[in-house]
Amino acid sequence: MRAHRVVVLALEGVYPFELGIPGRVFGAADGRYEVLTCSADGRPVRCGADFSITVEHGPEVLRTADTVVVPSIAPDYVRSELPEAVSAALAMIRPGTRMVSICTGAYVLAAAGLLDGRTATTHWQLTGDFRRRFPKVRLTPDVLFVDDGDVLTSSGAASGIDVCLHVVRADHGGALANHVARKCVVPPFRDGGQAQYVEQPVPAPTATGTAATQQWALEHLDEPLTLTRLARHAGMSLRTFNRRFRDETGLSPGRWLIQQRLLRARQLLETSDLPVDLIAGQVGFAGGASLRQHLHAAIGVSPQAYRRTFRAPRTAEEQPAAHAG
Template identity: 60%
Template sequence: MADERHRVAVLVRDGLLPMELGIVHRLFGQARDTAGRPLYEVLTCTLVPGPVRTDADFPVLVKHGPEVLDTADTVIVPASDLDYEPAPPPPGLAEALARIRPGTRIASICTGSFVLAAAGLLDGRPATTHWKCAARFRELYPEVDLDPDVLYTDADGVLTSAGEAAGIDLCLHMIRTDHGAAVANEVARGTVVPPHRDGGQAQYLRRPVPEPVVSSTARARAWALDNLHRPVTLRELAAREATSTRTFTRRFRDEMGTSPGQWLTRQRIERACTLLEESDLSVDDVAERAGFGTAGSMRLHLQAELGVSPTAYRRTFRCRAAQPSR
């Protein structure tokens, strides 16, 4: 009887990140039907069979060449450390991608999205990549609808994911799409990862507002940071610099690139995140100390800025040493 398993081909390149290759093999390799039979066949291929350099201190020996792509049902392109530097694609990559059959599902992990974009596979589609590379991706591929805040995208069989760990989310999504939540959840349990993560990449970014070299609003900002727990008015801020509210607002925007109100909200979010990560305070107490007043107000701001609730943020980032004993 012919092998009816869904064939997943992982196309690796020089500079492979080994974790990303392991993610694909581990997750798809664990998927089983009710009789315990494997649902996927995962094969690794490269442009020229043989040892492939990784970003670690060991190579990966790949015995399959690009001919595997001819029969693949899903093709996954992991990242390479070469993606972080402007470089032309390796010889033979375009020809290898051309071997993929029409209708084959194609996915990338992390900066593997650069390969898909260079091949024109992402034109006019939503896509994502690692947030550190988002600006350069936009410069190179303005025709792609890039969303650097999400963990993964799925647009008519062309999928992309953000950083390495987001490759887990992407693979679970594909398994869930193919075989349902029960199979995907069992794979997640076997890997000891959540079957679905809340929010997107935004919650993993720290985006403090840079300090200007020369500032005429520094005293007001320092005072505001000491008083985040209470309402802070524009008039109070201007008074710290002995100026009118109009002049203060103009100077503040020139120096900080944002309005005083927007800056205050950003600082309150930063304070709330720190308290959620490092303290045992209740959500209500965190909201009060960060100056949001109520847990409901803080929840709205974190959801808008980070895409997660305070509880979900704490569950992801809270320092284990800070958790109370049970």
């Protein structure tokens, strides 16, 4: 079976970090993907640093792509209208090919008309400028990435990792996505709807922070975790704990707990055959109905629908042994 071909389009001003994300993430998926990098004219590309990049392929390889990724480019290279060579390169892409952008790569897709009438995102600092240039795009500026079917857009820099892992998860299930994340030493899952970190300072690790209590809570998700109990574990008053927790995570303790319980539940739905009610109990929800309600509110699907979508097919070795009757 041919590997799914991902073609990365390197444009003038591309950021080297984002350019390397697809190769690193998809390349860690045990041969499921083939990643090729091209430029709009086959020539070396000036990047958003003090060097140029030589690519192995010209734009013709875009005709063979199953997925095309457009990484972010430096603001000085952002245009409302595409250079002729870029337009010609994008025209080579077959209809129905999955398109993915990272950060300002959304400008390229929008300028090509590929985001008209669609929901998309880009870096939060560019919200006003993007809306002025592309009023036909339904911009959602406060999320990590948007999956709009065959077009996916992500926000700044590292969200490119999130959207590529999401693609792996959608194509092959959570087990492989988690395997890729472990190889790349990154978090296995950050919900696309998670807010971008807008001017959110990263707190310095101190003995008076809440990190230790967060870790402890993750190890006791199946237990009642009230604000009082969390504050007591941290050795703080309720008011101090709540303030510091919000400063460090951007969320209230209650909202953070729901997110962590949903994350654990999704992992179990992807990797086990446990009944929904049992999963709910293991992650700290009152019952299956509560899990269904929270999951539907977060991503709009039921636990069973989520399992059907993201559960990786079993290999022959993983199939339960048949019993002689």
